Amino acid sequence: MFFDINLEISEFKKENTNSIMYRNVFQNTLQKYPNYKQIYADVSKTDQNVGISIITENSSSSYKLPPECSIYTAEALAIYKALQNITINKETSCNKYLILSDSLGSLTGINNLTNPSDISKLIHEETYELTFLWIPGHCGIDGNELANQEASKAASSTDIHILNFIWRNPGLNRKDETIINRLRIGHTFATYNYLMARKDPPICETRGVEFTVKHIIIDCSKYADSTSKHSIPYQFSEALQPDLQSNINIVNFLKETKLLKCIIRVQYRQSHDELMLLHTYKILQNNQKS
Numbered sequence: 001m002f003f004d005i006n007l008e009i010s011e012f013k014k015e016n017t018n019s020i021m022y023r024n025v026f027q028n029t030l031q032k033y034p035n036y037k038q039i040y041a042d043v044s045k046t047d048q049n050v051g052i053s054i055i056t057e058n059s060s061s062s063y064k065l066p067p068e069c070s071i072y073t074a075e076a077l078a079i080y081k082a083l084q085n086i087t088i089n090k091e092t093s094c095n096k097y098l099i100l101s102d103s104l105g106s107l108t109g110i111n112n113l114t115n116p117s118d119i120s121k122l123i124h125e126e127t128y129e130l131t132f133l134w135i136p137g138h139c140g141i142d143g144n145e146l147a148n149q150e151a152s153k154a155a156s157s158t159d160i161h162i163l164n165f166i167w168r169n170p171g172l173n174r175k176d177e178t179i180i181n182r183l184r185i186g187h188t189f190a191t192y193n194y195l196m197a198r199k200d201p202p203i204c205e206t207r208g209v210e211f212t213v214k215h216i217i218i219d220c221s222k223y224a225d226s227t228s229k230h231s232i233p234y235q236f237s238e239a240l241q242p243d244l245q246s247n248i249n250i251v252n253f254l255k256e257t258k259l260l261k262c263i264i265r266v267q268y269r270q271s272h273d274e275l276m277l278l279h280t281y282k283i284l285q286n287n288q289k290s
Contacts, residue, residue, distance in 0.1 A: 003130040005107055006032075010134050019139040026141055033131060036098040039085060041078035042137070042147035043103075044155050045071055049162065051154030052078040054085050055147040061085060062154035063163045075103035078151075079110070079132075086128065095128045102137035102144060171244040176251045179263055183213050183250065184240050188263045216259060217250065226257050 009025055017025075040055040050065040052074050063081065065074055082099045101107060110132065135141055137148070154160050172180065182188050202211040206222040209215060214236045217227070230253040233239045239250065254260050 003132070005110060005132045005134075007104070007107065007134045009136065010104055012136075014136065017136075022136045022139040023141060026135055026139075029133065033096070033098050033133075035094075036096045036131065037094050038098050038100060038143060039082045040100045040143035040147040041075075041082040042101070042144060042151050043071060043074040043078055044148055044151035045074065046152075046155045049155045050074045051151040051156070051160075052081060053147045053150035053154060054078065054082050055143055055150065056085065056089075059085075059089070060146075060150055062150050062157075062160065064154050064157065064160045066162055072103075072105055075101065076106045076109070079103070079106055086130075090128065097128060097130050098133055099130065100133050100135050100143060102135050104134055107132050107134050172247055172251075176247070179251060179254065179260070180240065180247050182263055183217070188213060189261070211262075216262065217253070223253075223257050223259075226253055229253075230256070 006029070009022070009029060012022065012025060038057065040053075042053055042055075044051045044053075047067070049067050050069045050071075052063050052065065054061045061081065063077075065077070079099060079101055082101075086097050135144055137144060203209065204211050204215060204220060204222075206220060207215070209219075216223075217232060217239055218234065218236050230249045232249060232253055233246075239246065254263060
């Protein structure tokens with residue numbers, strides 16, 4: 001399938017661009033997609049819960065997430081739900097879709113072809129033409145404002161059940177569980193922090209290639225002896241399978257090689273703040289088995 005990620009509006013920095021200018025740039029950008037069905041995805045976080053909302057021309061879907069869910073997790077999940085919306089409600093008269101999100105980190109992550117995220121893998125399974133467009137939040141763009149309002153309602157609503165998407169790892173303590181979950185979706189300090197800093201991807205000093213989760217665990221010759229010692233499989237999907245001993249081996253490998261600091265910040269508090277789209281990971285695992 002064909003998909004594109006348009007980040008050109010992000011070139012206009014917020015400190016130099018007011019809301020009116022952003023809306024004008026947005027309207028000019030939309031002219032490139034005259035026959036695309038627009039789908040807005042946004043997030044709202046309160047002290048109690050997190051809400052996400054998917055808005056189309058004639059429909060609205062909202063979900064509540066647990067309070068420990070981070071904004072990044074929610075934003076990525078919102079994009080995934082937008083993809084689900086297309087798959088479930090696909091129109092025979094439309095095969096072009098425009099997903100609009102103000103999450104620059106999530107959209108940049110989708111564009112990582114070296115170490116594709118679970119969302120990227122799902123995109124490649126579809127047959128429609130799809131474009132992701134970054135838009136500035138809280139600038140008066142109607143679809144984005146409506147999505148944010150609905151997400152805020154979902155977060156505070158007592159009528160919406162909390163979406164249970166977290167894959168628990170029985171037998172691991174909370175910190176080790178967080179480590180394994182971060183590895184599964186590729187959201188680690190080393191492989192994600194550069195996006196927020198708007199820097200180039202980190203490069204492995206030993207091999208001269210991009211520093212990804214797969215490279216850390218499987219490919220880097222610097223740690224070959226340790227991966228062998230801890231019985232780390234050569235296949236990435238097997239290394240992170242939902243098996244207690246495999247998970248323990250990975251954690252011990254990271255501790256021995258002092259790579260934990262590449263996964264989590266040293267001062268990171270042991271919480272579920274960064275548990276990611278693990279329900280997606282489960283779907284992909286099930287698909288591989290079938």
